[in-house]
Amino acid sequence: MDASHDASPACASERLNHALLTLKKAGYRITAPRRALLDLLIHEHGPFSADELHRRLPSGMCDPVTVYRSLVALEEIHLVRRCDFGDGTYRFEFNTGEHHHHHVICRQCSSVETLDACFAAGLERLVRQMGYTNVTHTLELFGTCVCCQTRLAAGSR
Amino acid sequence: MDASHDASPACASERLNHALLTLKKAGYRITAPRRALLDLLIHEHGPFSADELHRRLPSGMCDPVTVYRSLVALEEIHLVRRCDFGDGTYRFEFNTGEHHHHHVICRQCSSVETLDACFAAGLERLVRQMGYTNVTHTLELFGTCVCCQTRLAAGSR
DNA sequence: ATATGTGCAAATTCTTTGCATTAGA
DNA sequence: TCTAATGCAAAGAATTTGCACATAT
Numbered sequence: 508m509d510a511s512h513d514a515s516p517a518c519a520s521e522r523l524n525h526a527l528l529t530l531k532k533a534g535y536r537i538t539a540p541r542r543a544l545l546d547l548l549i550h551e552h553g554p555f556s557a558d559e560l561h562r563r564l565p566s567g568m569c570d571p572v573t574v575y576r577s578l579v580a581l582e583e584i585h586l587v588r589r590c591d592f593g594d595g596t597y598r599f600e601f602n603t604g605e606h607h608h609h610h611v612i613c614r615q616c617s618s619v620e621t622l623d624a625c626f627a628a629g630l631e632r633l634v635r636q637m638g639y640t641n642v643t644h645t646l647e648l649f650g651t652c653v654c655c656q657t658r659l660a661a662g663s664r
Numbered sequence: 665m666d667a668s669h670d671a672s673p674a675c676a677s678e679r680l681n682h683a684l685l686t687l688k689k690a691g692y693r694i695t696a697p698r699r700a701l702l703d704l705l706i707h708e709h710g711p712f713s714a715d716e717l718h719r720r721l722p723s724g725m726c727d728p729v730t731v732y733r734s735l736v737a738l739e740e741i742h743l744v745r746r747c748d749f750g751d752g753t754y755r756f757e758f759n760t761g762e763h764h765h766h767h768v769i770c771r772q773c774s775s776v777e778t779l780d781a782c783f784a785a786g787l788e789r790l791v792r793q794m795g796y797t798n799v800t801h802t803l804e805l806f807g808t809c810v811c812c813q814t815r816l817a818a819g820s821r
Numbered sequence: 822a823t824a825t826g827t828g829c830a831a832a833t834t835c836t837t838t839g840c841a842t843t844a845g846a
Numbered sequence: 847t848c849t850a851a852t853g854c855a856a857a858g859a860a861t862t863t864g865c866a867c868a869t870a871t
Contacts, residue, residue, distance in 0.1 A: 595861085643805070
């Protein structure tokens with residue numbers, strides 16, 4: 508068996524190669540901005556807004572618009588996943604292809620932790636029983652993280 | 665006991681009175697747009713965007729901006745709840761104060777059904793165990809409703 | 822009487838689009 | 847070579863804000 512057939516490579520450089528191959532196979536061209544975006548998304552973790560991504564790219568790499576367009580393309584072929592934290596800005600993360608997961612977002616500092624499990628499978632089943640097809644869901648959790656609790660308590664002394 | 669102390673009146677006119685009382689007690693003034701908005705939200709069901717709400721109000725009732733400002737006020741005192749269906753437009757619904765619930769949104773026709781139960785209590789508990797406080801969540805389900813399945817099948821004949 | 826709410830216009834923020842130019846395959 | 851990708855500017859959509867005027871209490 509060829510290792511390139513592996514659905515979800517574990518190491519970062521393999522992930523990048525795999526992603527670039529997926530990009531090419533889908534008929535997209537491999538360009539510097541796309542390579543840089545994938546590289547960034549694979550190495551740095553936690554979902555980023557289009558603006559954050561653009562600022563983290565090597566300066567002068569590309570126009571902000573190109574980031575948006577690239578993200579749309581990458582989302583289309585499921586290399587990245589779009590997250591909606593309800594603050595009017597989408598965040599994007601690399602789609603490892605592993606199981607579905609969710610986020611815990613701190614309302615104060617916007618830090619994000621990943622919950623490594625999906626708990627809504629039963630709910631999706633219920634909705635399918637209601638007659639719906641193509642069922643998906645979004646589930647995000649919000650709270651105040653430990654750091655911010657400490658910080659807020661200190662600030663109010 | 666006074667019936668006005670009841671947390672969640674079941675009938676529409678009681679709900680309106682109760683809501684107006686809450687509004688006043690919170691220090692807000694009872695104005696025609698706010699009364700009309702609450703009335704609409706209590707009687708018509710399914711979450712509405714600010715624009716939909718404005719179009720459904722008696723014409724000339726108020727400026728669209730007033731709808732936004734009223735919704736912010738009503739949300740603040742938990743008379744309405746803001747829903748995010750990930751399409752770039754918030755929807756608002758009257759907060760009956762009853763148990764938490766979720767929506768099933770048809771991706772084709774944007775119809776909304778309500779799921780009368782909350783399935784994420786265990787998940788919130790887990791997140792609290794991770795150290796977070798003020799834990800909340802958003803959970804929405806998406807699919808293709810029965811009508812749209814039929815319609816799409818008919819269209820492709 | 823006085824603070825709160827409203828209308829109108831304009832600003833903001835995030836995202837998308839049009840079009841001429843550049844550059845992958 | 848030839849189509850897809852990019853940069854720049856501008857459009858779009860939803861929402862928010864500033865300020866003078868109107869109105870609920």
